[in-house]
Each structure stands twice: as C-alpha cells, then as structure tokens.
Amino acid sequence: MFKIQIRQLEKQFVKQHQYVDVLENISIDIKKGEFVCLLGPSGCGKTTLLRILAGLEKPSLGDISIQHENKQNPLQSMVFQESGVIPWMTVEENVSFGLKMRHMPTDYIHEQTNHYLEKVGLRRFRKLYPKELSGGMKQRVSIARAFANNPEILLMDEPFAALDEQNKFILQEELLSIWQETEKTVLFITHSIDEALLLSDRILLMSAQPGKIIEDLPIQMQRPRSIEQVRASEDMTNTFLNIWEHLHREVKHARSANH
C-alpha cells in the first residue's frame, strides 16, 4: 500500500518573465512507514517538491496523492531548516499548538505534549521561551510539535543543516527513535550523504535543474545504525562513492549549463 504517490509531476516557475522547468516527470511511490531521503544538487527542486506535497505550491502538471487514513489527523506536518517555533510561546505551548488549534481533548493534548517533550529531552525546559533555547533545542521543539500533531506524513526540509556535528548526531538518533515508535512515513531533504545513509530506507537521487529522479537506491543496512557502522561498512562506502560521483557530475553539469 502506497502512502504517497506522485505521478508525472512537472513544475514550472516564471523567473524574469520566462518559464523555467524546475521539476520534470517526477513519479514516486512511497510505502507507509518508509523513511525516504531526497538528495540532489542545490536548486534541483527538492524544496519545491516538498512544498507541493505540503499543499503550499501547486504542480503545473501531474498528480499527487497522500493516503488520508485517519481523517482526524492532519495530512502532513513540515519541519524546516530554520526553526519554525513561535517566539512568544513557551516550549510546551509550541508543542501543543497544533493540537489546540484542532480542538483536541485536553487530556490527549497533555499526554501527547508530555510524551514528545520527554522523547526529545525537553521536559525540564517546558516553560522556557525560544529565545532562551539553543539551535538544537529549537529544532527539538519543531520535531516534537510535528510528531505530537500526529500527521499522516512528515515532510522535513534539511532540519539539521544548521546544527553542529554532535548535536546533529544526537537529533538524528532521537528522530529515528521517534520514527520507529510511530511508524510514520517521512520524506526528508538533506545535502549530507552520511545523513541520508544513516536515516534512509531509500535514497532518491535527483538531477540538476530541471530536477528528475535519476536513481532510487534502497539502503538495506539493518537498524539501529550508528555513523561508525555506516562508515565501516563496505556496501555503504560503495553507495557513498556512487552518490558522491553522481552529485559531482550533476554540479559540474549545472555549472557548465549556466556558462
């Protein structure tokens, strides 16, 4: 059963009075509970694809469908690179915001909020405001809020890109632990090959603009994975090099097309 189906999706934008093809012939099937990473050169349309799935942009052509199993749940939640926390709300209020907006029962809001604050290690900091938090803590708030809202799918746009390496590893582990518990379907954009190898069931590689899916790589290494295991595995090293060469080629191709 596919949770997300994308069929022959195309997207054009008008830039300086000209049509620009940003996404071309994108067809993707994502199973329920899959963790899929999108990896591709800068400007290839990853964020545009996520924004289309979030309902923030319309496709120029093609179809998307997200299976809405429980109509009480929101269809999707999005987590951005820059923290999407609301500055005048405490940590706790930020996490419970979506649930309150949907008028969920008070007990359920408390339960969900406490559970996810615990999962991301923020229970002690529940009364703090975003200006009192580090970058890593703010991203934890965003992740807790996204999962607490119990969406059908999670869309994550480079959520850890601005974090230092240590914080990144800790948040990746926390995210995987929550994902395994909730069995949510996740579509995750990253520029980091290591991150994609650590997190993914599948990596979708995109070409330079106009963005097309040019490889669909299953990552079969057993979980839980640590970055040390990923680096020590010969299979993963080969996949890393394959992706690296692909990105290198695409970036060169994009540069020569621009000159």
Ligand SMILES: Nc1ncnc2c1ncn2[C@@H]1O[C@H](COP(=O)(O)OP(=O)(O)OP(=O)(O)O)[C@@H](O)[C@H]1O
């Ligand atoms: N609203 C818009 N109007 C016009 N052009 C846009 C708009 N949004 C995005 N674009 C263009 O579409 C292309 C793809 O942008 P997008 O942000 O989706 O790429 P990306 O792969 O996510 O890039 P990065 O990895 O650098 O974040 C870029 O050339 C961008 O300038």
